[in-house]
Amino acid sequence: MDPVLAISFFVFGLAFGSFLNVCIHRLPRRILLRDRQHDLLQQGEKLRTEAPAEAIRELQIGALDNQIRVLDAEIARASIVAPASACPSCKTPIHWYDNVPVVSWLVLRGRCRHCKSPISPRYLAVEVLTGLLFVACYARFGVTLSAAKYCALCFLLLGLIFTDAEHHLLPDGLTLSGLAIGLLFSLFVPVNDLLTLLLPGMVRLPLETSWRLLSLADALAGAVVGASFIYGAGVLYLRARGVEGMGFGDVKLMAMVGSFLGLRLTVFTMFGASLAGSLVGIVTVLSVWMKRTRRRMARNRETPAVARKRAWQSAKTMYRFYELPFGVFLGAMAMLALFFGNALLRWYWGLYL
Secondary structure (H helix, E strand, O other): OOHHHHHHHHHHHHHHHHHHHHHHHHHHHHHHHHHHHHHHHHHHHHHHHHOOOHHHHHHHHHHHHHHHHHHHHHHHHOOOOOOOOEOOOOOOEOOHHHOOOOHHHHHOOOEOOOOOOEOOOHHHHHHHHHHHHHHHHHHHHOOOHHHHHHHHHHHHHHHHHHHHHHHOOOOHHHHHHHHHHHHHHOOOOOOOOHHHHHOOOOOOOOHHHHHHHHHHHHHHHHHHHHHHHHHHHHHHHHHHHOOOOOOHHHHHHHHHHHHHHHHHHHHHHHHHHHHHHHHHHHHHHHHHHHHHHHHHHHHOOOOHHHHHHHHHHHHHHHHHHOOOOHHHHHHHHHHHHHHHHHHHHHHHHHOOO
């Protein structure tokens, strides 16, 4: 690697990571505010038809309208474009010299200059990770359009991972815009995947046109298969367990991943994430079971057999209702697939050839 170019990619990554922190902070809040606004609008429609007295109806509708106007202002402030960044605690605007990626957090020792409230280390982690991922894309793909494509994918995946971990939300602003970007990139950076391998001569068109069509078809196939698999798994889980296992955010996330990686690596991502999520779920349940067993034995003076039995019921209840942020596993496995997926698949197939 050229050190100057590597440093340049890292600095660009830090800048994009700083913007990504704004997205992680504001996009989920914007979603929740819009949901609240939608509920208030529905209440207003219901009052207009069901309120028993005209005076009562007007007062209640007026109160709802005031709340909706307040929410409109809050939604505007939750835009990722404006206003400028401010301290989440004291709302004081952050000056440019306190908004330098990594450096400002370290100089201020993770605290607001004005109110001294702690600033989450997530801000530092996102900036550093984005910078390192940009350098990894440069090391893997060089100064090419492919590097730009996969820098964009890493940016989107990192934002979705942290947003899902922190808020259990996968914003459309990242997933759907990422889907569009992935499909657009497939027209300029070839997705050499299963369709290209199986149907190399399917289109009798000039070479430049045919590879673009096949690349777009691969991206579309990855998006459709990824979204369909997650949607189907969510439906089966809902029917089997009676609770929602995966939401539409995971479906859109896998559509985005498929548009960037194509069919083969999308399948790798889905099965790898399912395996990792299952292992984490099992370890979590066993850890809760063991911890609560020891607690019952210490506090309630129960015998080991009784404590284990009752603690297991508690662990099963936790497993049934705990929402595992599956987007974290999908995003992390997609990054693994991006850098090592083809090598791992070649190694796996080599064991049986």
